[in-house]
Structures are given as structure tokens and as C-alpha cells.
Amino acid sequence: TQLLEQSPQFLSIQEGENLTVYCNSSSVFSSLQWYRQEPGEGPVLLVTVVTGGEVKKLKRLTFQFGDARKDSSLHITAAQPGDTGLYLCAGVSLSGGSNYKLTFGKGTLLTVNP
């Protein structure tokens, strides 16, 4: 069974601070996705990283896929209260031939205080 470990589990910071969330595994993934989930809603895809070493930027959010495609990080610059939410990473891997499987980490609950 492939596992994705996310850290930290909880993070409470002040507006304007920077933060990094980590997603680690001993398994190799075809790609890795990051989602954000707000209370009472389903997860929403933020980004997919595909190539080892790839870096993608989405405004103040920077996503990186590890060279070996086993880990990823999400860095937020100058966090704002609107960034508050549960951040989930999910690894895409081949399962049983041609089937693809999505394995989720347990999430990082981020609170940005004004």
C-alpha cells in the first residue's frame, strides 16, 4: 500500500508569514496533485506536477515535485486569511496494469490569522 505523509498536520500562522507544507512517500508517483478543501465543500484541484524536479507557481503558491517523484512541497508566500483551508496532496500511480490510482495524504489544516 502506498502512503503519502503530509506535514505538518496543523499550521496556524499570522497574515503575511510564509509557510511550507510537505508531502513525502517511499513510492514513486506518475504525478502528484495538490488540492484545497474549504469547510463544507469538496476538494478543489490547485495544480498537478508531472516531471521530477518540476516547479509550478500559482500566484503566491509554489509547488515542487521532487527529483525522484516521491515527494512534493507547497510553499505559500505572504499568507492571507483567504488561504485558510485543508491542503491535500494526492499521488497518481499505476495500479494493476492500466488502472490509475489516486492516493491521498491526510492533509494539512492551515489557519491564517488576520
Add this chain to the structure above:
Amino acid sequence: EAQVTQNPRYLITVTGKKLTVTCSQNMNHEYMSWYRQDPGLGLRQIYYSMNVEVTDKGDVPEGYKVSRKEKRNFPLILESPSPNQTSLYFCASSLGLPRSTDTQYFGPGTRLTVL
């Protein structure tokens, strides 16, 4: 508007009373799946379907059934619910298998409590 809808959004029921949670998508997606989300355990896949009449077990299928008779609908059936199935359930769909380039869209969730 492209979306995944689930009904009901909230449900309180008793042990053993059969229930169905409906899921529908209007994006002509082939791949649909069900997840449950529990504190400390994250999102775990229950069942998935790659197309009409094609379904397969995910990581935690025990106690659940699904059917895919139409492309747009993927109901989740609990024949005899038990308290350990109390959870937040999400339906999701994507154009194809969750490959690198396919976005998976999630429904708003169904909060189920089994007494």
C-alpha cells in the same frame, strides 16, 4: 455550469436501514469514484467506475455497493448501514482515469450519521 451533485447533503439514519446516496455529473465524464473522509484517516477511495457497467473496488469497499447504469449517475448504496460508516462522503468524476492531465472534480459532500 459543470458540476458534480450529491444528494442528500446531510443524512441521519439508524443501523440496518438501507440507504442510497446519489451522485450525478453533467460533464460527460467516464471516470467516477466515491471517497469517505474521516478525521485522522484522510480521503479513502471506496469504489470507482471507469465507464458504464464497469466498477471496481477501491481501498475500503466493505459494506458498500455501487452501480453505473448511466454515464452521468453513480449511486452509493449502503444495504445495512452501521455506526462505523458514519463519515463524510464525496463523489468525484474526471474525463478519464486519474492520469497526469485529468482534473478530478469533487461533489460538495454528504455527511452521514448512522445511529
